[in-house]
Amino acid sequence: MDKIDRYADELKRMRDESLYRTMNVIESAQSSNITIDGKDYVLFASNSYLDLCNDDYVKECAQRALNMYGTGSGGSRLTTGTTALHDELERRLALLKKRESAIVFDTGYMTNVGVISSITSEGDIIFSDELNHASIIDGCRLSKAELVIYRHNDMEDLEEKLRLYRGKHGLIVSDGVFSMDGDIVNLPRLVRLADEYGKLSMIDEAHATGVLGSNGLGTEEYYGIEGAADIVMGTLSKAVGSEGGFVCADNTIVSYLRNKARSFIFSTSLSPVTIASAIAGLDCITAERVAALRDNVRYLCDRLNEAGVNVKSDSAIIPVIIGDEQKALDISAELMKQGYYVSAIRYPTVKKNSARLRITLMSSHTKEEIRGLADLIGRYCK
Numbered sequence: 001m002d003k004i005d006r007y008a009d010e011l012k013r014m015r016d017e018s019l020y021r022t023m024n025v026i027e028s029a030q031s032s033n034i035t036i037d038g039k040d041y042v043l044f045a046s047n048s049y050l051d052l053c054n055d056d057y058v059k060e061c062a063q064r065a066l067n068m069y070g071t072g073s074g075g076s077r078l079t080t081g082t083t084a085l086h087d088e089l090e091r092r093l094a095l096l097k098k099r100e101s102a103i104v105f106d107t108g109y110m111t112n113v114g115v116i117s118s119i120t121s122e123g124d125i126i127f128s129d130e131l132n133h134a135s136i137i138d139g140c141r142l143s144k145a146e147l148v149i150y151r152h153n154d155m156e157d158l159e160e161k162l163r164l165y166r167g168k169h170g171l172i173v174s175d176g177v178f179s180m181d182g183d184i185v186n187l188p189r190l191v192r193l194a195d196e197y198g199k200l201s202m203i204d205e206a207h208a209t210g211v212l213g214s215n216g217l218g219t220e221e222y223y224g225i226e227g228a229a230d231i232v233m234g235t236l237s238k239a240v241g242s243e244g245g246f247v248c249a250d251n252t253i254v255s256y257l258r259n260k261a262r263s264f265i266f267s268t269s270l271s272p273v274t275i276a277s278a279i280a281g282l283d284c285i286t287a288e289r290v291a292a293l294r295d296n297v298r299y300l301c302d303r304l305n306e307a308g309v310n311v312k313s314d315s316a317i318i319p320v321i322i323g324d325e326q327k328a329l330d331i332s333a334e335l336m337k338q339g340y341y342v343s344a345i346r347y348p349t350v351k352k353n354s355a356r357l358r359i360t361l362m363s364s365h366t367k368e369e370i371r372g373l374a375d376l377i378g379r380y381c382k
């Protein structure tokens with residue numbers, strides 16, 4: 001048998017099960033309207049919730065940084081890769097999340113992997129929601145701690161499991177907004193349980209920063225419990241419109257991460273241009289933009305419910321559950337034909353037979369664009 005046959009066999013199996021993945025090549029900036037292969041689409045699949053990737057002010061700031069600092073950062077953060085911009089971004093993030101300190105990683109994925117594997121050790125326990133993002137799962141896999149999975153956002157189940165591990169050091173970790181379902185963690189209860197059972201609490205604010213709370217500060221603002229979690233992790237790659245990941249916490253945790261998190265220490269730091277875009281993106285997270293996004297979410301949910309498609313969301317992610325993988329792909333392809341880009345999400349990102357259209361909104365979508373999408377989905381999903 002040829003050395004690569006097994007990979008070809010696996011790819012064939014994926015094709016047969018409608019799980020094979022391909023990429024669309026976008027020929028324009030990431031915004032609410034994009035071009036693919038010369039054809040225009042309204043984009044309802046991006047995580048750029050506040051439409052900042054192509055914002056004039058953000059681009060001006062990025063250009064200024066490009067002229068001053070050049071392109072690459074030339075080293076890891078602990079060698080030559082920390083510019084005044086990196087320092088400024090960390091100060092801004094700590095202020096935003098009302099914490100003593102912040103630390104920026106190259107991506108959100110690297111943040112979760114680096115943080116979870118470094119703050120837990122052999123003999124510790126990690127309690128993780130069953131629907132947590134893959135980067136949290138991989139952080140748990142890299143850690144030497146024991147892993148306990150609790151039912152999705154089920155605080156009764158979490159408490160039952162916490163009772164079994166009293167006295168052990170550990171971490172409870174959860175998405176703030178769940179990336180494929182768009183629902184929100186029961187943070188007040190999670191934090192109370194963490195304190196009661198002496199565990200660290202950590203939330204992943206990838207889809208909450210710039211989205212939840214009147215000022216877009218995230219899940220803690222949504223519940224009015226700012227400063228409650230021990231560790232707030234987030235990404236700069238979604239509402240902020242740039243790239244990178246971060247942690248906000250007290251000085252001790254952040255200093256510990258600077259010294260111990262391998263994905264922070266052993267990788268070249270982000271380009272100053274990316275960092276400048278992130279700082280400018282933070283400037284643009286205003287109550288007005290966040291309110292416009294929320295208004296669009298409400299509008300789409302109302303239109304879909306009217307069209308007989310049951311949905312509910314307080315975040316910018318609205319899943320329409322289809323079930324069958326091929327059917328989800330077919331509906332997504334139909335929507336593409338009509339000029340609407342909506343991703344079909346399948347296993348292993350979600351459980352088998354729970355394939356879905358994952359609609360994401362931007363603050364800049366027009367009501368007409370949203371209505372057009374809702375009408376089509378109503379027609380295809382009945």
Ligand code: PMP
Pocket residue numbers: 107108109110112133135175179204206207235236237243244245
């Ligand atoms: N956490 C969650 C909940 C996410 O959805 C994602 C990205 N999809 C990440 C972390 C990783 O972030 P990044 O894309 O910046 O690596």
